[in-house]
Amino acid sequence: MTNYSSSEMMIVAAARLLRDNDVVFVGIGQPNLACNLARRTHAPHMNMIYEAGVIGAQPSHLPLSIGDPCLVSGAAAICSMYEIFAYYLQNGKIDVGFLGGAQIDRFGNINATVIGPYDKPKVRLPGSGGAAEIAAWANRIYCLTPHQARRFPEKCDFITSAGFLSGRKEREAKGLRGSGPQAVVTDLGMLEPDENGELILTALHPGATVEQAVKNTGWKLKVADDLKTTELPTDEELRLLREELDPTGIYLK
């Protein structure tokens, strides 16, 4: 068995959540790596859609941004930004949305906008981009973020993207078409929503402990009765990540 880093484990675990034939709205950074890894392993028929308006992307190397020219080469279609958001996302044609964020709270709401008050920001983050719409309208949402207490507060300072808001009932009452967060993958394990929409610990990566996960979560983290252990990254997954997808180590820190 090769050694691997915690971000490699996280990206591999996230990639495995994707299914063949999924139509996926691919986010920037590590989600981008996870999606490209899935397409090169178990999900060759996955349709990667980028918010720049690229449909059926087949990039030969990992794009740095979500609008790089390698996304266009060999793509199935290109459309305007208005169309990608209106015809594809708002109209319910997207299976999976993949999101990151500075904060994810107990009910899977995501903050990518501001730490501290909006008018007097302590830290100003880049903002929503397409994340507000993706979270609301893609059928399934997966999140990817390192497991640190400051990233997992009880409540986000600002809700950029709706998870379950204050619980499944509130999301349903708002009539949002997607079914919300399905899993949050961290470098320690995986959180999934319970019947109320509260994120609970359902899997640990090899070597990680429940204590670590609890300590690094800002609310009283519940642990699933049937806590699972993530399968180790395979040599092929690691090879693809290191040699083909991120050879200069921009995201695999």
Next chain:
Amino acid sequence: MSKVMSLTEAIDQFVHDGDVVYAAGFTHLIPFAAGHEIIRQHKRDLTLARATPDLIYDQMVGAGCAKKIIFSYSGNPGVGSLRIIRQEMEAGRLAYEEYSHFAMITRVAAGASGLPFLPMRPTGGEDLAKANPQYQKVQCPYTGDELVTVPALNPDVAIIHAQRADANGNVQIWGIEGEQKEVAFASKKVIVTVEEIVDEAVIRSDPNRTLIPDFIVSAVCHVPHCAHPSYTQGYYDRDNKFYLEWDKISESREIVEAWLTDWVYGVKDHAEYWDKLNAETHERLKVPPAMSEPVNYGRY
């Protein structure tokens, strides 16, 4: 009627202090040369609108051109934050109006359609609507559903970069087309920069590729490599190395000043800027050709 003029003339003639400017292009075709010319001409108090302000607005804000930005993702794509804009926002020195991507683009689509607003389905992310009173609600008269609205955006000036246009301003774009068309139709004046000015017959041989017709366009400027460090599909690659470097440059305002002195104030135009980039950069950004299969329009 030919609308060909130099970029220097076009910026001088069509961009005025206090204007709302939208330099279009989602990652692709960002008209950096026009941004630099605006900096060189010391335009002031601009409201800069772009879904993704990108390095072009970070540079323009750094040079003191802007009083306000309108945006939906203020990051250095794939790298981190736009440090200058972030600093100015955190310090309360730069006014801003913030949207999500779809809301931002919907504003432009309403502007391009001659409508006062357009509706969208709610996203449940209501904090942004609380922070920005431009978000409103309306009840659908057919279903009774509650919809979210944003008002039309009609910029004073659009700046659109493209692969090619004819001298009259029929503009053809391929690759990622972002919000180029909507921005052109929404704006009062449209400056177009192109890699190549081609014969009208070239345009007319492939009318499906024309995104913007000539009568929408105010000026056509021949500016090869206009988009660097962004890219023009088929002409040169995105300079990802520079996007990573800007993250370091923009850590200090002194270094930014020095960079502007060197690369913007210190050159007469974009041709001089491109020449100043070294041969290694020119070589690195070259792309081998990949031609599309021609289509048959038929002779009728």
